[in-house]
Amino acid sequence: MLFNSLNFLLFFPVVCLAYFAIPARHVRVRNGMLLAASYYFYMNWHAEYALLLLATTAVTYVAAIGVERAADCARRRRTWFASGCALALSGLFVFKYLGFVGENVERLFSALGIGIALPDFALLLPVGISFFTFQALGYLIDVRRGTTKAETDFMTFALFLSFFPQLVAGPIERSSNLLPQFRERHAVDYERVMAGIEMMVWGYFLKLALADRCAIYVDAVYNAATLQSGIAYTVASVLFTFQIYGDFAGYSLIAIGASRVLGFRLMDNFRAPYLSASLGEFWQRWHISLSTWFRDYVYIPLGGNRRSRPRCYANLLATFAVSGIWHGANWTFAAWGVLHGAGLCIEKALGIAKRRFNGIRRMAHVVLTFAVVNLLWIFFRADSIDQAFTIIRRMLTNFDVPYIPLTVLVLSAFAIAVVLLKEIAGERGFKFRATACRSAVVRHAMISVTIVYVILFGVLGGDQFIYFQF
Numbered sequence: 001m002l003f004n005s006l007n008f009l010l011f012f013p014v015v016c017l018a019y020f021a022i023p024a025r026h027v028r029v030r031n032g033m034l035l036a037a038s039y040y041f042y043m044n045w046h047a048e049y050a051l052l053l054l055a056t057t058a059v060t061y062v063a064a065i066g067v068e069r070a071a072d073c074a075r076r077r078r079t080w081f082a083s084g085c086a087l088a089l090s091g092l093f094v095f096k097y098l099g100f101v102g103e104n105v106e107r108l109f110s111a112l113g114i115g116i117a118l119p120d121f122a123l124l125l126p127v128g129i130s131f132f133t134f135q136a137l138g139y140l141i142d143v144r145r146g147t148t149k150a151e152t153d154f155m156t157f158a159l160f161l162s163f164f165p166q167l168v169a170g171p172i173e174r175s176s177n178l179l180p181q182f183r184e185r186h187a188v189d190y191e192r193v194m195a196g197i198e199m200m201v202w203g204y205f206l207k208l209a210l211a212d213r214c215a216i217y218v219d220a221v222y223n224a225a226t227l228q229s230g231i232a233y234t235v236a237s238v239l240f241t242f243q244i245y246g247d248f249a250g251y252s253l254i255a256i257g258a259s260r261v262l263g264f265r266l267m268d269n270f271r272a273p274y275l276s277a278s279l280g281e282f283w284q285r286w287h288i289s290l291s292t293w294f295r296d297y298v299y300i301p302l303g304g305n306r307r308s309r310p311r312c313y314a315n316l317l318a319t320f321a322v323s324g325i326w327h328g329a330n331w332t333f334a335a336w337g338v339l340h341g342a343g344l345c346i347e348k349a350l351g352i353a354k355r356r357f358n359g360i361r362r363m364a365h366v367v368l369t370f371a372v373v374n375l376l377w378i379f380f381r382a383d384s385i386d387q388a389f390t391i392i393r394r395m396l397t398n399f400d401v402p403y404i405p406l407t408v409l410v411l412s413a414f415a416i417a418v419v420l421l422k423e424i425a426g427e428r429g430f431k432f433r434a435t436a437c438r439s440a441v442v443r444h445a446m447i448s449v450t451i452v453y454v455i456l457f458g459v460l461g462g463d464q465f466i467y468f469q470f
Helices: 006-021 027-043 047-069 074-111 129-145 154-162 175-183 190-222 230-262 279-285 288-302 309-327 331-350 359-381 385-397 406-427 440-457
Strands: none
Touching: 006 027, 006 230, 027 047, 027 154, 027 175, 047 074, 047 129, 047 154, 074 129, 129 154, 129 175, 129 288, 154 175, 190 230, 190 406, 190 440, 230 359, 230 385, 230 406, 279 288, 279 331, 279 359, 288 309, 309 331, 331 359, 331 385, 359 385
């Protein structure tokens, strides 16, 4: 079920009313209702894939209990942990990477002069499989480390993995944050509900008025790649930079806001990433739940920056290569990840990662970082690495002026300007949100104006979120 669909706009109020109609003291009844609503939410797409979510839940639940109970036997503990991780990852591998591996094996044998034909492993990717698999793995690792107790109540754990606001595109929650909240009593609170609604409204602005508006031109250019000029690619690449931000940050805000209305606190996922003065700072602000997941569960276990400098660089490159492949079974994503890792290695070598910039110097670094991030997004959006290099080459050599629909340009530019002004104000400590206004009239007026703008100038076609494909 898409957040930007009429179905969700009907589904969410009904869930809220049903949730708060149940007395707060009946926590398990409330959780049971949320669990049923979450599975209904997921099954609106392909009902049969709910079995995969249930299987991942059952495997992780049993493995975590096995790991905890085998505390006195290192071998059994390792067996439970390895088995749980392998089984949890097996679904992700089969649905997301098996076809990619088979295709590349065929290419490798073909290059060696050996012709083989493997079965076609192209499978429909279950929505959100990367997100709930990583959430399950994070929980299992935390239990293995002893930082989280294994959850013995299956319904509570099932709700932790399937909680509908963040089920299909995050944020990827930690068990230490979300699991305890399912034991709390959540009462209706006006300020909290209004704050959640404001987040949701701003999330819809980012998705419908920014991301989907930019997507009109971006898709037109990238879907007819051989016909475009360098300037067309430059404009499309800048717009894609804001499209993917508006799309994913918009989803995250709707998820966080919807959770807030119900009384749950999810982690922030974006903090004005395009105002970063370095790639290192960018990754502290962009997709925070995923970047911290890779930091805590991949980079640090590899040794982080505690080893020699070459080993630190290798750890960075390996972590970002895995991050790239996590986004999709395509070499473009691997290249995107490795290039980000290489950029971070260069920053560490130059000492940029430890510097703090102010004033004009910071502005210059923000512009430079934005340009680098913008360039690397081309690999993320392109269909192939060859196409990505072709686009970059044309951007540098072909300066024919393309036709750009005025309406698309003006509305996209306005939405970008609003987002940047809001984030710059937030960076300077100015509370731009309506919740900072004491007057209920002003608060409601700001929400209403945003809703009216989204209805009038947003793209209401119900396009799915970009990160659903991951």
